Amino acid sequence: MDELLARKIPEPNSVGAGSAAAHAAAVTSDGDALELVELFFFAYRDFVGDADRLLENYGFGRAHHRVLHFVNRRPGLTIAALLEILRITKQSLNRVLKQLLEAGFVDARAGVVDRRQRLLYPTPKGATLARDLSALQSARFLKVMDELPPASRGAASEFLFAMIDSGERERVRAHLACAKIAGAAT
Amino acid sequence: MDELLARKIPEPNSVGAGSAAAHAAAVTSDGDALELVELFFFAYRDFVGDADRLLENYGFGRAHHRVLHFVNRRPGLTIAALLEILRITKQSLNRVLKQLLEAGFVDARAGVVDRRQRLLYPTPKGATLARDLSALQSARFLKVMDELPPASRGAASEFLFAMIDSGERERVRAHLACAKIAGAAT
């Protein structure tokens, strides 16, 4: 750990990532792209770390988190839609979903229009946990927005959206629209 | 999958993520933070997906990728420094590192100043694979920068850096500085 800190540290009081802030206007060089790759790695690691610690108290892992999150965001979600979002197999989903159902964090009702479907809803307990988890992660974003110069704030969602495969963006946009409608009904 | 696309889709030709672009100036509401959480999830999923597909050809996984990446970025890295970066146990590292050593992608030499240390270097083959993998991920960033309005480009690294735990930022900054020095020597 000392080894990692032993070299010269540029701009120690700046918020920018080393040299990246210096060329803010033109992030196009190979070295800069490599830095972004690593920053993305570290940022994501810390981002999920918050939730991981809370989940430990419930004996749940990241897989449970993802399921609970999307069920809470889109109450009435079907198994098929959930599989589409998570991009895992039904066998893999089934294991964690079963645990969430048995532990009373998620509820499944037969579809009204198509009774083969199982519509997934968070229970009150599930909604509470989902909100606590989201609060942790939202808090990180809100703090970041606070630290960032106002001009950079709006860029975050544009940036993240642009990072998504272009073929996936419509789907993601549709998901966000669904979640927004569901959220408005609350 | 149709289910996901069945609802109304706002601003279908915009690059912005649904409503997020509209309030670009003030991303502070709960709903917006939730959208960022999900965008981060989807963006990271696609980001690592590129490399995953290439790694399959070599019988390697993400764990190998991370090791190879950091060894290539910081040739001469010690085991301890690598463990610090990856935040995994030595047992876990050892398994994938052994495979990389045996397959001839990484080389370990005894430290000169401290002969207990094993200094890790990429072999030519390892450096090539590392470069191919980085090229994929860098390409995504470069494409993103191209799609984004110029004013938003510099914000990406600031944003990602701010997303890192504040207690980790010094370490990350130091790592980037080390990598930069190593890169300059190339």
Next chain:
DNA sequence: AGATTTATGTCAATATAGTTGACGTAAATA
């Protein structure tokens, strides 16, 4: 010089999260 600490390796058992493949069932649909 001898004792201790450090850097690393290794064996073993376990957990989590994913996979493929095969098969079953009830409900919708052609």
Next chain:
DNA sequence: TATTTACGTCAACTATATTGACATAAATCT
């Protein structure tokens, strides 16, 4: 009626991580 669809389930396997215990050689302290 036949077929397809939405979902569940059993089984075996892989990848990646964990904890705990123990081993070794080199550096360092006293």
